[in-house]
Amino acid sequence: MGKMKAKKNLGQNFLIDKNVITKINNSIGAKSDDLIIEIGPGMGALTKELKIKNAHLLCYEIDNDLKNYLEPLIDSKTKIIWGDFLTCDILKAIENIKYHNLYIVGNLPYYITTPIIKRIIDLKLDIEEMVFMVQDEVAERFTAQPKSKDYGSITLFLKYYFELEKLFKVSKNSFNPVPKVESAVIIFKKRIKKPNVIEDKYFKLIKDSFKYKRKTLKNNLNGYDFSKVKEILRKYNIEENVRAEEIPEEVFIDIANNL
Numbered sequence: 001m002g003k004m005k006a007k008k009n010l011g012q013n014f015l016i017d018k019n020v021i022t023k024i025n026n027s028i029g030a031k032s033d034d035l036i037i038e039i040g041p042g043m044g045a046l047t048k049e050l051k052i053k054n055a056h057l058l059c060y061e062i063d064n065d066l067k068n069y070l071e072p073l074i075d076s077k078t079k080i081i082w083g084d085f086l087t088c089d090i091l092k093a094i095e096n097i098k099y100h101n102l103y104i105v106g107n108l109p110y111y112i113t114t115p116i117i118k119r120i121i122d123l124k125l126d127i128e129e130m131v132f133m134v135q136d137e138v139a140e141r142f143t144a145q146p147k148s149k150d151y152g153s154i155t156l157f158l159k160y161y162f163e164l165e166k167l168f169k170v171s172k173n174s175f176n177p178v179p180k181v182e183s184a185v186i187i188f189k190k191r192i193k194k195p196n197v198i199e200d201k202y203f204k205l206i207k208d209s210f211k212y213k214r215k216t217l218k219n220n221l222n223g224y225d226f227s228k229v230k231e232i233l234r235k236y237n238i239e240e241n242v243r244a245e246e247i248p249e250e251v252f253i254d255i256a257n258n259l
């Protein structure tokens, strides 16, 4: 790692396991006329592999001390933007790049996993696929099924936009420095057929439904006309005293459409 000391406050845990790097790279289907955005290239472990695809590559790195590692990777198709991915003008950065499909990848800084994903969704880009290394616990939450403890409003929020899948777990020992938590790589694929529902209404419903984990749906939805909700639940043979974590997406969609 040379003289560079990893900065904990920037979530710096650098990948050192070549097999994991290759596996991540192989999960990304980008071709030479596509654009890959990499978030947090660090010392370039993944960046070097990504470059082999010969796609347009745009990397966002906040830490200027990594210049010695990343500047040698710059070429006609590879750009590094030194700045905060959460605040940089991404639309402007890509407006002059001619590309076919967009891919976003990164071994994410874990302290801002959700803000990064929310930012991406807010940008309303047409994204083919995203491949991210995240904390394993977070991967479980993002990809959970109904009736499991990890299923929550974030699961449903992401599912609205993407088909998510956990690809593989990654051991702590694949990083330097070794992090405290286990990791996993997940893939987000563009959802071709989005549910037919008013977005704001649906997102408010799921947020309210999961407000207090231990409460029933009915208690979390005080302030709503629950007789309408009850009618929908009955249609799916679901008891009135159900908790939100037992309710599949299609039922939430049906409820949102009938409020």
Ligand code: SAM
Residues within 6 Å of the ligand: 010, 011, 012, 013, 014, 015, 016, 039, 040, 041, 042, 043, 044, 045, 046, 060, 061, 062, 063, 083, 084, 085, 086, 106, 107, 108, 109, 110, 112
């Ligand atoms: N991709 C490298 C690897 O796999 O070895 C580094 C991954 S490390 C987990 C996360 C990287 O994100 C670090 O290089 C860190 O400096 C960078 N980072 C942290 N916050 C950032 C932000 N807001 N915007 C852009 N990069 C950030």
